[in-house]
Amino acid sequence: METKSRTEYSAMNTTVAVISRMTAILMGFVTRVIFTHTLSENYVGINGLFTDILNVLSLTELGAGTAITYALYRPIAEGNIKKQQQLMKLYQTFYRGTAVCVGVLGLALIPFMDVLMKNRPEVEHLTFIYLLYLANSVLSYLLVYKRTLIEAHQMNYVVLIYQTGFLVLQDLLQIVVLLTTGNFILFLLMYLMCTVLSNVCISRKAEKLFPYLKEKEKERLPAEERTGLFRNIRAMMMHKLGTVVVNNTDNLLISAFVGVVSVGIYSNYYLLIGSVRQVLDQVFAGITASVGNLGATEDQGKIREIFETAFFIGQWLYGFAAICLYELLNPFVELAFGRQYLFERSVVMILCLNFFINGTRKAVLTFRDSMGLFWFDRYKALAEAALNLVLSILLVRQYQTLGVFIGTFLSTILTSVWVEPFVLYRRRLHLPVHRFYLRYLLYAVCVGAVWIVTDLVCGLAEGSPLTVLLIRLPLCVVLPNLLFFMAYGRTKEWKRVLERLRRIEWGRLHRGGM
Incomplete structure (x- = not known):
């Protein structure tokens, strides 16, 4: 496989990332405008609320992704395939456990929906709508872990190309659904389908780039390395808790103390501010793996x-x-x-x-x-x-x-x-x-x-x-x-x-x- 310098990888990752985010912003904005004019304010509000609920449930991931990505940098720099296999096997186990935890906790929240919503909106099939959001989150955890190896090899642009392609497809399908049917459940099904297809394709691409992912590695990480890794995971769990509480409870507090309609208003601002933030964040996402390599060498x-x-x-x-x-x-x-x-x-x-x-x-x-x-x-x-x-x-x-x-x-x-x-x-x-x-x-x-x-x-x-x-x-x-x-x-x-x-x-x- 052809290798590039850190500067070249960073430039390519950042360029593709900015283009992909701008594409996502444009398509997301068009979809959002049609969404707000096709469906009521209540749907706008519950979209933001359910998204934040599932972001809170993502705490069960414990920060394993960041900790294991960091652990991959040195084996990749040294060409140690066996160590990469051991780490990815551990990563797979973590994410399967995360999927189960998110599913169980998400189902356990259903009886408390009235507590999370001040003046519960008159929306048909509200519980089923929530279950679709939950299914999307659970399925993502089952399929997403292999992309980490691509990113750790400073090739995040590969992941972004797939994600952007399926995001554009998703937005186009959702726009068609809104304009022809105005059906929110069908709108969500398009979201679910494209998320699954995107993760499946990225997973297969990872296996093609790194065939050793498909090999069975029976040996576990040495005990001292597992100890250090679990120590970092505990630390990242605390960071994950802080990040989720700070960034993903605003909608919950607004919903509980002000009302779901205000959540809908904030969701529009969050879409615009978040879109700009995502574009700029790609400048740093594009250099993350290169910084990891920098620290190792x-x-x-x-x-x-x-x-x-x-x-x-x-x-x-x-x-x-x-x-x-x-x-x-x-x-x-x-x-x-x-x-x-x-x-x-x-x-x-x-x-x-x-x-x-x-x-x-x-x-x-x-x-x-x-x-x-x-x-x-x-x-x-x-x-x-x-x-x-x-x-x-x-x-x-x-x-x-x-x-x-x-x-x-x-x-x-x-x-x-x-x-x-x-x-x-x-x-x-x-x-x-x-x-x-x-x-x-x-x-x-x-x-x-x-x-x-x-x-x-x-x-x-x-x-x-x-x-x-x-x-x-x-x-x-x-x-x-x-x-x-x-x-x-x-x-x-x-x-x-x-x-x-x-x-x-x-x-x-x-x-x-x-």
């Missing part, structure tokens, strides 16, 4: 340089995106879905702040997970989860939907924003962490200043939602980036980015000349 100086460059890119991209989202979300939502689906500007502001804060964490998390440091900040995840629940429940009673998102913001600021880089700098980079905090503060001040200037200029736009959108869009694309370039154009981080781009282009031209 390179020295401290190289690792530090790559991290600082990745963090710089992250704060620029997510800062620019947060500003655009704040200025464009409301006119876009009003134009696409209707005025009844609008949030107040204060809610949009906190959503965009949460987007930016979590975006600036991506570089740190990529390096932490790829280098196996998740044990050292495991209690941070539990503290963040507890803070998020307590603060959100306290604030939702007075501030309704806004209170839920303020709780999420505060819990992240008080824990993850400072603990995660502390662990990375102390345990892997071996540098004083105050250097990172100062850099983070400077970046945040710069983003804040650019945000204020952009908002003042965009505030001059008046008229219909379409007019405001058309005026603000070019302003948001040009003005923040121009201001960022004026601030960062002479920094060493910007020069490193340019140098990386030149290397990628040179490599592409060189191969083309061959």
Whole structure:
């Protein structure tokens, strides 16, 4: 099998990932618009609620995926096929157990549906609809584990090509169903069918790329290696708990304290913000396996340089995106879905702040997970989860939907924003962490200043939602980036980015000349 350099793999993974996410956004948006205009607000609400319920149930996965992926990096770098077989056999066992646990716990929640929904919506066959969501989740766990080996070999672009193809097929089938029948159950069946087909095809592709996956490996991992792996899985379980509570309980709290209709309104914003986040996250997803290889083969100086460059890119991209989202979300939502689906500007502001804060964490998390440091900040995840629940429940009673998102913001600021880089700098980079905090503060001040200037200029736009959108869009694309370039154009981080781009282009031209 042909091998490439880390830079080439990262460039290919990132390029394919961004294209696939943009395709998914476009198709998902068209499907969502038709969905909201074809079905009632209640269906929009239960779609978001059931998705979050199953994300909470995904805690049973225990973080085994991240821990085992990290364990694969060194055997892959060393060409140790036997060790890869042993790890994948263990991974298969974990995911079969996860499928059973999700199925059992999901069925156990059915009697408590009225507790999870304030003013239960009048939707026919609600329990059967929930069972379809549950079946999709369970079947995914049974089939998905083999793709991890493809990703660990720095070939995530292969997985993305399959996923994007079936996602486009799914959206097209769902659009046809909505326009011809308006049947929500048939809509979900298309979702279920395409998910299963996608995972089956990826699984077969993995077996073709790595035929040793089909060989029976009877030997287990040595006891000391299993001990270390289970230690990392326990740590990732805590991280998974924190992530799920912070990111996937918002809809549950809004549903329980405010109402299912508000969940539907949030779902539209979540779709748009989440789509942008998924595109930008692919920049880091594309380099994850390469960072794992970097940690297994390179020295401290190289690792530090790559991290600082990745963090710089992250704060620029997510800062620019947060500003655009704040200025464009409301006119876009009003134009696409209707005025009844609008949030107040204060809610949009906190959503965009949460987007930016979590975006600036991506570089740190990529390096932490790829280098196996998740044990050292495991209690941070539990503290963040507890803070998020307590603060959100306290604030939702007075501030309704806004209170839920303020709780999420505060819990992240008080824990993850400072603990995660502390662990990375102390345990892997071996540098004083105050250097990172100062850099983070400077970046945040710069983003804040650019945000204020952009908002003042965009505030001059008046008229219909379409007019405001058309005026603000070019302003948001040009003005923040121009201001960022004026601030960062002479920094060493910007020069490193340019140098990386030149290397990628040179490599592409060189191969083309061959």
